Amino acid sequence: MRYISGILPLALFVLPSASFAQMKAYIEEQPLAKTDEGQFTAYTLCNANGMKVKILTYGGIVAELWVPDKEGKLADVVLGHGSLRGYLAGHPYFGAITGRVANRIAKGKFTLDGKEFTLATNNGPNALHGGKKGFDKVNWTAERDLSADKGLVLRLKYTSPDGEEGYPGALKVVVTYTVPFAKNELRIDYSATTDKATPVNLTNHSYFNLAGHNQGDILGHEIQVFADKYTPTDDTLIPTGKIEPVKGTPFDLTQPTPIGKKIGDIKGEGDTGGYDLNFVLREGKGEKLAARVVEPNSGRVMEVFTTEPGIQFYTGNFLDGKDIGKNSAVYKKHAGFCLETQHFPDSVNQKDFPSVILKPGDTYTQTTTYKFGVAKK
Ligand code: GLA
Numbered sequence: 001m002r003y004i005s006g007i008l009p010l011a012l013f014v015l016p017s018a019s020f021a022q023m024k025a026y027i028e029e030q031p032l033a034k035t036d037e038g039q040f041t042a043y044t045l046c047n048a049n050g051m052k053v054k055i056l057t058y059g060g061i062v063a064e065l066w067v068p069d070k071e072g073k074l075a076d077v078v079l080g081h082g083s084l085r086g087y088l089a090g091h092p093y094f095g096a097i098t099g100r101v102a103n104r105i106a107k108g109k110f111t112l113d114g115k116e117f118t119l120a121t122n123n124g125p126n127a128l129h130g131g132k133k134g135f136d137k138v139n140w141t142a143e144r145d146l147s148a149d150k151g152l153v154l155r156l157k158y159t160s161p162d163g164e165e166g167y168p169g170a171l172k173v174v175v176t177y178t179v180p181f182a183k184n185e186l187r188i189d190y191s192a193t194t195d196k197a198t199p200v201n202l203t204n205h206s207y208f209n210l211a212g213h214n215q216g217d218i219l220g221h222e223i224q225v226f227a228d229k230y231t232p233t234d235d236t237l238i239p240t241g242k243i244e245p246v247k248g249t250p251f252d253l254t255q256p257t258p259i260g261k262k263i264g265d266i267k268g269e270g271d272t273g274g275y276d277l278n279f280v281l282r283e284g285k286g287e288k289l290a291a292r293v294v295e296p297n298s299g300r301v302m303e304v305f306t307t308e309p310g311i312q313f314y315t316g317n318f319l320d321g322k323d324i325g326k327n328s329a330v331y332k333k334h335a336g337f338c339l340e341t342q343h344f345p346d347s348v349n350q351k352d353f354p355s356v357i358l359k360p361g362d363t364y365t366q367t368t369t370y371k372f373g374v375a376k377k
Helices: 020-024 084-088
Strands: 026-035 038-046 052-056 062-068 074-076 109-112 115-118 141-145 151-160 171-180 185-194 222-225 227-230 276-281 288-294 300-306 310-314 338-342 364-374
Touching (some): 038 151, 038 171, 062 364, 288 310, 300 338
Antiparallel strands (some): 038 052, 062 074, 151 171, 222 288, 276 310, 288 300
């Protein structure tokens, strides 16, 4: 593999009837390496406020996300590696698209239309995040859409062949990242079509630390999850199939709560040293507010809106200091949190959960928007 160092000149574009914000916004293209899997490239979407999002064709990884604090100072609020080489060496899904089926499938098995399918078990006895080479490890094809009037658009495409990682059907996937010209938001639209019935559950696995990716743990962040129910699990994090109220449990995050406040009360099955659980979001049409997180010192606020019925709140319980990230950051336990908008884990084996089966002729869609701001005082 050959690595090209340095940043190539900016690819700037301006639309004819562009607003001021539109004229200031740009997408920078940075070739990273060329291998037999094609060209690996990084794209940085930078809006008129200086908000910047760096996305890699490898895994669709959100490698950097710069947003201002209450003083207007930018910080990179996602954990990740500083180089492509770092990601290729392996990592706990930092910033990546996970699929074809994000989260867990019990024992790596499911039956569809009378046929049993067997997947690789890559997480104890279960299948996790699409298998050995899930969508997080694929080099996606990228195109910038210069015609969009709403913002900077980067579209990633991948066709997962029939039988890949044991899943049926060739699945055509498009993931579109949009950063509005003047609003500090990252919107991700996912869509997929198939030629055979197959399960699909796509999400993004960014680890956030709103104080900055290298600023210690996230236990002081205040979180609110707009969910009254959750899906309890066994000790391998497979849902029991029940849907239980959060009331009276450490999972009641319906009011703003410091992440560290009840984390020590999580006991028994499903305890992996913090939150790692699917919450059942309140029902609503279109994109609904799923979670709000405030980092009190910087004042940074992130709101997550989604069309999905569930969200996995994971507090980086398995981070152990072995992942050395950007600027030599050492990511220890609880260095970041994930809010993975999704269908519920193991849905393919749970008849009472919303279905994840996509049929030929139908289109899978999911939209999630991360909105950034600062707390009003
Ligand atoms: C998901 C899972 C966690 C863990 C991480 C990756 O969030 O729910 O249990 O596997 O991915 O480390």
